[in-house]
Amino acid sequence: MVSYIAVLTQTGATAPTANIFGNGIGTIDWYRESMGVYYGQWTEDFIEDETHILCHATASGSVLLASAFVSSGFVYLYFNNEDAVNTINLEIRVK
Numbered sequence: 001m002v003s004y005i006a007v008l009t010q011t012g013a014t015a016p017t018a019n020i021f022g023n024g025i026g027t028i029d030w031y032r033e034s035m036g037v038y039y040g041q042w043t044e045d046f047i048e049d050e051t052h053i054l055c056h057a058t059a060s061g062s063v064l065l066a067s068a069f070v071s072s073g074f075v076y077l078y079f080n081n082e083d084a085v086n087t088i089n090l091e092i093r094v095k
Contacts, residue, residue: 001095004028008088010038016088025094028075036079038088046070050095057088 002024008016016030016038028040053068057079067078075092 001093003094004090004092006090008038008090009086010088011086025092028092038077040075040077042073042075045072046075046092046094051075052093054091055088058086 003022004020004025005022006018006020008018008030010016010032013032015032018028018030026043028042030038030040032038048070051070053070053075055068055077069076077088077090
């Protein structure tokens with residue numbers, strides 16, 4: 001099993017910046033698609049049944065609800081309070 005552990009920070013319309021704590025997966029490039037919607041692109045394919053994602057975000061002390069899923073070489077993150085994301089705590093594990 002390999003993993004990727006990072007805290008993503010993001011402000012305004014910029015792409016998230018990753019502060020990586022552990023990375024056995026390889027490079028993941030992060031992008032902001034729209035308010036509250038972010039995605040990471042990996043050079044390999046994420047396999048849905050073999051990928052586990054833990055994430056939550058904070059905004060001014062509040063925890064935001066999130067959903068995350070993988071599709072081919074992408075991991076998508078969606079948050080309910082789209083314009084207030086400050087930090088995203090993220091862990092991706094791949095079997």
